Amino acid sequence: MTQDETMISVRNIGKRFGSVVAVEDACFDIRRGEFFSLLGASGSGKTTVLRIMAGFEAATSGAIFIDGRQMDAVPPHQRPVNMVFQNYAIFPHLNVADNIGFGLRKLKLDPVERRRRIDEMLELIKLPGFGDRLADQLSGGQRQRVALARALVLQPKVLLLDEPLGALDKQLREQMQVELRALQRSIGVTFVLVTHDQEEALTLSDRIAVMADGRVLQVDTPAGLYERPCSRQVAGFVGNMNFLPARVVSQDGGSARIDVPGLQTTCSISAERLARFGSDISLAIRPERMTLHRERPADQANSVSGVLHDRMYLGERTQFQVALDDRGTTIAVSSSTTVAERLGSIDPGAQVWLSWSEEALIPLGND
Amino acid sequence: MTVTSELNAPAGADKTAFAGLRRLFFQNESLRGLVLLTPTLVILSITVIVPFLLMGAMSLWTQIGFDYTDDWSFRNYGIILTEPLYTTLLLRSLGMSMAATLVTVMLAYPMAYFLAFHVQKNKLIWLIIITLPFWTSYLLRVFAWRVVLGYEGVINTGLMEIGLISEPLSFLLYSKSAVIITLAHAWAAFALLPIYVSLEKIDKSVLEASADLGEGPVMRFLRVILPLSMPGVIAGTFLMFIPTVGDYVTAALVGGPDSRMIGNLIELQFGTVDNWPMGAALAITMIISITMVGLLFMVLSRLLKRWVAA
Amino acid sequence: MSDQDTVKRHHFHKANRSLQAYAFFFMFVLYAPIMFIPLFSFSSGLYIRFPIDGWTLQWYGDLWERTAVLNALKNSVRVGVSVAIVSTILGIFAAKALVRYRIPGKGPIIGFILLPLVVPPIIFGVALLLMVNALGIPLSLYTIAAGHIIICLPFAIATLLPRFEGYDAAMEEAAADLGENSWWVFWRVTVPIILPGIVASLLLTFTVSFDEFVMAFFLGGTDLTLPLYVWGQLRIPRAFPVVLALGTLILLFSFLLVFLGLRIGRRGAIKLVDRD
Numbered sequence: 015m016t017q018d019e020t021m022i023s024v025r026n027i028g029k030r031f032g033s034v035v036a037v038e039d040a041c042f043d044i045r046r047g048e049f050f051s052l053l054g055a056s057g058s059g060k061t062t063v064l065r066i067m068a069g070f071e072a073a074t075s076g077a078i079f080i081d082g083r084q085m086d087a088v089p090p091h092q093r094p095v096n097m098v099f100q101n102y103a104i105f106p107h108l109n110v111a112d113n114i115g116f117g118l119r120k121l122k123l124d125p126v127e128r129r130r131r132i133d134e135m136l137e138l139i140k141l142p143g144f145g146d147r148l149a150d151q152l153s154g155g156q157r158q159r160v161a162l163a164r165a166l167v168l169q170p171k172v173l174l175l176d177e178p179l180g181a182l183d184k185q186l187r188e189q190m191q192v193e194l195r196a197l198q199r200s201i202g203v204t205f206v207l208v209t210h211d212q213e214e215a216l217t218l219s220d221r222i223a224v225m226a227d228g229r230v231l232q233v234d235t236p237a238g239l240y241e242r243p244c245s246r247q248v249a250g251f252v253g254n255m256n257f258l259p260a261r262v263v264s265q266d267g268g269s270a271r272i273d274v275p276g277l278q279t280t281c282s283i284s285a286e287r288l289a290r291f292g293s294d295i296s297l298a299i300r301p302e303r304m305t306l307h308r309e310r311p312a313d314q315a316n317s318v319s320g321v322l323h324d325r326m327y328l329g330e331r332t333q334f335q336v337a338l339d340d341r342g343t344t345i346a347v348s349s350s351t352t353v354a355e356r357l358g359s360i361d362p363g364a365q366v367w368l369s370w371s372e373e374a375l376i377p378l379g380n381d
Numbered sequence: 382m383t384v385t386s387e388l389n390a391p392a393g394a395d396k397t398a399f400a401g402l403r404r405l406f407f408q409n410e411s412l413r414g415l416v417l418l419t420p421t422l423v424i425l426s427i428t429v430i431v432p433f434l435l436m437g438a439m440s441l442w443t444q445i446g447f448d449y450t451d452d453w454s455f456r457n458y459g460i461i462l463t464e465p466l467y468t469t470l471l472l473r474s475l476g477m478s479m480a481a482t483l484v485t486v487m488l489a490y491p492m493a494y495f496l497a498f499h500v501q502k503n504k505l506i507w508l509i510i511i512t513l514p515f516w517t518s519y520l521l522r523v524f525a526w527r528v529v530l531g532y533e534g535v536i537n538t539g540l541m542e543i544g545l546i547s548e549p550l551s552f553l554l555y556s557k558s559a560v561i562i563t564l565a566h567a568w569a570a571f572a573l574l575p576i577y578v579s580l581e582k583i584d585k586s587v588l589e590a591s592a593d594l595g596e597g598p599v600m601r602f603l604r605v606i607l608p609l610s611m612p613g614v615i616a617g618t619f620l621m622f623i624p625t626v627g628d629y630v631t632a633a634l635v636g637g638p639d640s641r642m643i644g645n646l647i648e649l650q651f652g653t654v655d656n657w658p659m660g661a662a663l664a665i666t667m668i669i670s671i672t673m674v675g676l677l678f679m680v681l682s683r684l685l686k687r688w689v690a691a
Numbered sequence: 692m693s694d695q696d697t698v699k700r701h702h703f704h705k706a707n708r709s710l711q712a713y714a715f716f717f718m719f720v721l722y723a724p725i726m727f728i729p730l731f732s733f734s735s736g737l738y739i740r741f742p743i744d745g746w747t748l749q750w751y752g753d754l755w756e757r758t759a760v761l762n763a764l765k766n767s768v769r770v771g772v773s774v775a776i777v778s779t780i781l782g783i784f785a786a787k788a789l790v791r792y793r794i795p796g797k798g799p800i801i802g803f804i805l806l807p808l809v810v811p812p813i814i815f816g817v818a819l820l821l822m823v824n825a826l827g828i829p830l831s832l833y834t835i836a837a838g839h840i841i842i843c844l845p846f847a848i849a850t851l852l853p854r855f856e857g858y859d860a861a862m863e864e865a866a867a868d869l870g871e872n873s874w875w876v877f878w879r880v881t882v883p884i885i886l887p888g889i890v891a892s893l894l895l896t897f898t899v900s901f902d903e904f905v906m907a908f909f910l911g912g913t914d915l916t917l918p919l920y921v922w923g924q925l926r927i928p929r930a931f932p933v934v935l936a937l938g939t940l941i942l943l944f945s946f947l948l949v950f951l952g953l954r955i956g957r958r959g960a961i962k963l964v965d966r967d
Binding site for chain 3: 411413414415416417418420421422424425428429431432433435436439488489491492494495496499505508509510511512513514516517518519520521522524525526528529531533534535537538539541542566569619620623624625626627628629630634644647648651657660661664667668
């Protein structure tokens with residue numbers, strides 16, 4: 015990645031609160047014009063990283079560069095970033111127009127120009143004519159839009175969003191996701207979003223950094239995270255995943271073979287990846303990457319038989335729980351409901367077969 | 382766009398170069414808090430800590446004529462502990478404060494209970510009305526009792542007017558009971574508010590739970606409400622007892638010769654008697670005895686709590 | 692405790708007549724003695740006694756002719772206004788620091804600041820008198836004001852603390868994020884949001900100083916404040932009617948300010964006790 019493409023560079027950031035380690039050695043780059051998300055459970059350190067970018071917390075170690083400039087000693091009010099706060103922090107003593115125009119004071123605009131810019135933002139957030147409303151006269155979604163407008167009117171290089179949709183109910187949240195994505199596309203500003211909602215992160219982002227216990231586990235595209243998680247933790251956090259015990263059986267040169275007793279199969283792994291995991295590994299496979307059959311499929315290497323335990327109707331999809339013969343391990347298989355219907359009714363207790371393609375098998379370290 | 386994972390290796394380059402700057406910035410956060418507190422702490426140090434140290438030092442001096450000797454001795458404390466006049470006044474002050482505190486706490490408890498459990502609407506107005514007098518002129522509130530209790534005061538002339546007594550009751554004013562009544566009245570909010578707060582904090586579902594477990598109202602009060610409100614009662618007792626021991630306005634206005642308090646004696650040392658070292662020693666003796674009584678009370682209430690719990 | 696008898700009989704959710712009656716009795720006892728001051732201030736008799744012979748406004752008229760009263764009033768207002776401003780400003784800083792920053796020893800610091808609420812004022816008065824005297828500073832309205840600041844600071848901080856606790860720190864961060872430095876954040880966001888607390892603190896600390904007697908007694912010089920003037924007049928029985936008239940006005944004025952202050956400041960003063 016060249017310097018020009020990088021908007022934010024997070025270099026080995028660490029943060030301690032007393033003896034508590036909030037962030038440890040975080041290191042990643044965010045590209046210009048990218049929609050980037052920090053995904054993690056509460057306490058994972060994602061908000062702390064965002065607040066370090068905004069300048070509200072000082073990192074204990076490491077450095078942050080925004081647009082090539084080191085930010086450590088730059089106070090929040092001089093940084094080229096603006097933030098949408100978790101509860102929006104709409105100033106209760108100002109109306110919508112003055113909230114949006116808050117940051118314009120320093121530009122010393124004449125009243126007409128100031129008014130024009132505010133109206134422009136009101137148009138952008140689809141709240142024209144709301145300028146005179148007070149904060150407590152706004153709904154949650156409207157407050158969120160005002161917070162967006164207030165930050166964007168200053169044309170920041172980066173917009174930071176701290177769980178901006180967390181306070182909204184499900185339907186409104188989904189609608190706002192679409193709007194947020196469209197907005198980011200149209201204005202092209204770099205967005206950095208903090209969220210604990212993996213679906214939100216997958217839907218909105220160009221790339222995602224997954225965090226847990228103060229560490230960045232993986233930085234990748236949504237598809238990359240989903241298809242090629244780098245650890246068991248990431249795989250479990252993003253989407254549903256089956257984990258099966260596995261062990262290394264042979265190793266030669268650039269690759270090794272591992273045996274998966276549960277699936278009665280083996281698969282290969284590059285020696286480099288294996289070196290990172292150590293010998294304690296397991297095998298991960300997504301439920302939707304397996305196909306359920308009533309009859310034994312032709313490709314015997316990549317199939318196994320089992321006993322159907324349970325069948326759950328989830329609307330669009332149907333999920334099967336299958337007990338694998340010898341070990342008693344249960345595995346989840348998911349197919350689209352239309353495909354599942356084609357199988358006809360299978361009673362629990364009936365023998366079934368599962369098949370997969372070898373690329374669907376993901377060997378992962380067990381730590 | 383890269384799709385492989387990007388767990389970057391540590392860069393580690395500028396770890397030391399900006400460490401100093403970074404540390405300063407980091408410290409600024411809590412430093413800023415201390416900077417904001419500094420004016421207050423400095424002013425309080427100058428007006429409270431330094432004078433207290435000075436008072437401690439002066440209490441060890443001795444007044445001779447118009448001057449002090451500054452050879453250090455515990456002579457003043459010796460006099461206080463041996464002269465019956467001083468010990469009597471000290472013990473009397475503690476006793477009268479205790480009496481006033483006891484009266485107030487007992488009278489304030491039902492009122493606090495009423496506020497906490499029976500006032501639903503306009504609670505703030507009730508609280509304001511109860512606390513209102515305590516913000517306003519202490520001097521006038523004490524003086525009001527002189528109007529009420531005086532030889533030719535409200536009670537005496539009122540009772541004479543309706544023919545219940547033929548001549549004024551002389552014991553009303555300038556007596557110990559007058560001082561105790563006035564103190565109890567003047568400081569009532571100090572006892573009431575903590576009790577109210579502790580009662581208000583009690584989760585109403587706890588009461589319902591105890592009712593559900595079969596306790597009647599009496600036992601419910603004794604086994605749930607009273608124990609849970611004890612911290613408030615203890616706080617209220619302290620808040621009222623401590624300042625009243627040092628009171629001198631009340632005794633001066635409505636007390637008689639038998640109800641002078643330690644505060645009056647201190648005032649005299651700085652006034653007509655003009656023995657400042659003795660005044661300082663008396664003030665310090667007062668603080669020490671308040672602390673001792675306070676500690677004793679705390680130990681007793683702990684013991685009582687354990688005894689009740691057992 | 693004997694009064695439990697009245698309490699313990701009752702349910703926790705039922706309205707209760709006898710407790711209600713007790714509450715009104717309590718309020719009556721609280722206010723009745725104070726009310727005799729205004730009552731007798733309109734009595735034409737020289738002495739405070741029943742029956743009241745007749746009604747007059749003469750004593751209020753007399754007040755205006757006494758320059759000493761007007762001087763004392765002027766002094767009290769001067770001291771009160773300066774004390775209110777100084778302690779409220781200090782209170783704003785201290786309350787902000789205590790709420791917003793991780794400060795080591797926060798508990799003991801709060802305890803130390805609130806100490807003057809409990810310790811008898813005579814102790815502070817005497818101690819301060821000793822220091823002022825040792826430094827050779829003459830007793831004046833300034834020394835009174837210094838004493839009053841000790842007493843008023845806890846009230847100012849207790850009134851302002853809940854205000855700072857009551858709003859999201861993100862408000863200030865948002866303002867900084869939008870490009871304002873600390874100074875402008877303070878004026879454009881902090882002050883407008885805590886304004887009710889500031890007004891309440893000014894009103895309450897002014898009244899506390901305006902009505903304060905003990906500190907003024909020890910630290911006052913030749914310039915009298917109103918309570919000192921009243922104290923002097925209390926030794927002269929013939930002056931009682933005028934004292935009653937003056938007292939009525941002081942009480943009325945103080946009640947009004949405190950009522951406003953408590954209304955605006957909400958529960959600040961009550962929450963304070965919670966802390967101890």
